[in-house]
Amino acid sequence: MAETRIGLFTALTLGAVLLLLTGAIGSQYLLPPRPPATLQPANAAQSFAVETAAFDDARTVQVTFEAGNDASLTLPSGGRVTHSACAADGTLRSGQLVASIDGQPVLALHTSIPLWQNLASEAEGADVDAIRVELTRLGADLNATGKVNDAVLEALARQFYPDVDDDELPEFAEVPSARIMWLPTPEVTMRTCAVTLGASVETGAEFGKVAGNLTSARIDALPLDLAPGARTLKLSGVTVPVDRSGAVTDAAALQELSGVYSRGTEEADGAGSGSAHSNESKKPSAPGVLALVENSTVSAVPPAAVFGVSESGGCLTSQGVSIAINIVGSRLGKTYFTPVDAGTALPARVDVPKPTDRTCASQ
Structure with a gap:
């Protein structure tokens, strides 16, 4: 009888142990797992570091342009048109060979004074200085003022014959006004073209119409919470000063922006994209970035x-x-x-x- 009780007690004890083990093992599968330490919620921050930073207060703005009436480009000499670079909505730049008359290349140049006569060696004056300034802008190593000399004539010949080796470069005895087409700005957009290849034209014939000169550029809505300080405006890679009212008033700055206005496209350094010119709009606009001159x-x-x-x-x-x-x-x-x-x-x-x-x- 005693042995029976001992056997029963042992069986109950083993059963209880097995039950406990089964529960422990099962709980590992039934209970949600504890997240690893790296995924546990972080303690809320009690303080924050104070950092030093350079601040340019850059703002994206919309800039509205105003321009004068369309203008005509005219051919400086007459004859048969043997080449034309004109294309509607295309761009022409100062320093570009834009046409040929009777096989002679015609160079487009933007000068402050349109050339009206040939400029012989040793000539001087405002028209000579205008040629010097533009050739310098195009890369020539010249002073802004002076006479027509060998350096001026060589720089001009290089514009007419960009692919000719130095030892074969033709020598110019004078500045040939009859082979230079005047541009009102360094870059223009052609509205229309008036000549066709093979046409016979007279001196002063219309080559095509271009967009009118840029007369104004102004930020539409100047942000009210700007940090104090002088600012610049950047559009499509061109940076110009802007006054406190959000207007570009400097003549040289407007001339720099004329290319942006003429091209009529593009982004403004991360500010998005928009049309800087539209035939349907009297006041075209483009996005730009307004920022402090000095951080x-x-x-x-x-x-x-x-x-x-x-x-x-x-x-x-x-x-x-x-x-x-x-x-x-x-x-x-x-x-x-x-x-x-x-x-x-x-x-x-x-x-x-x-x-x-x-x-x-x-x-």
Whole structure:
């Protein structure tokens, strides 16, 4: 009888152990797995580093152009047209061979004064200086003022015969106005073409019509929260100064932008794409980037560090003391600022604002 009780007790004990083991093993499959340490929620940040950054306050803006009436380009000599580079909506540039009359190449040049006569060696004056300035812009090593000399004539011959070796380059005895077509700007867009290959033309015949000169370029809506400082405007790789009202007023700057206006396309350095010219629009426009001429040095923190934000700025807090700041911009998860008190020494870190923080009063 005793042996029977001992056997029964042993069986019950083994059964209980097996039941416990089965439960432990099963729980590994039934309970959700514990995430690895790298995936567990991070502790909430208690403070943020204050960084130093260069700030250009770059803004994407839309620029509207205004231009004068279309103008005509005229041929400087008469004869049979043996070559023409004119194409509707095509571009012509100063320094380009744009036509041939009786087999003689015609060079397009933009000069401040249209040439009206041949310029002999040793000639001088405003028209000679205009030729010197443009040849220099095209790459010649010349002074802006002076006489017609060998350097001027050689630079001009190089424009007419760009593919000829130096030892075979023809020598010019004078500046031949009859082989130079005047352009009103360094780059023009042809509206229409008036000559055809093989046509016989007279001196002064219309070569084609071009878009009128650019007279104005202005930012449509100037951002109201710009950081103070002089600014530049960049469109399709061309950077020009812009005044406080958002207008480009400098004559040289408008001339630089004339190519952007004439080409009528393109992006403006990451600002998107748009048409800078349209036959249907009296005021075509294009996107550009407005930025400070000189980057300013500012501080930066994550937006979560700033509280008490208003039109005049915001607040930071560090070790129980609040700091009033001027917010100059926000980009890519950073708020850029300067302290209201220029003499304030900023801490290396600022604290996470408390729910009770509302203003910049000392804590």
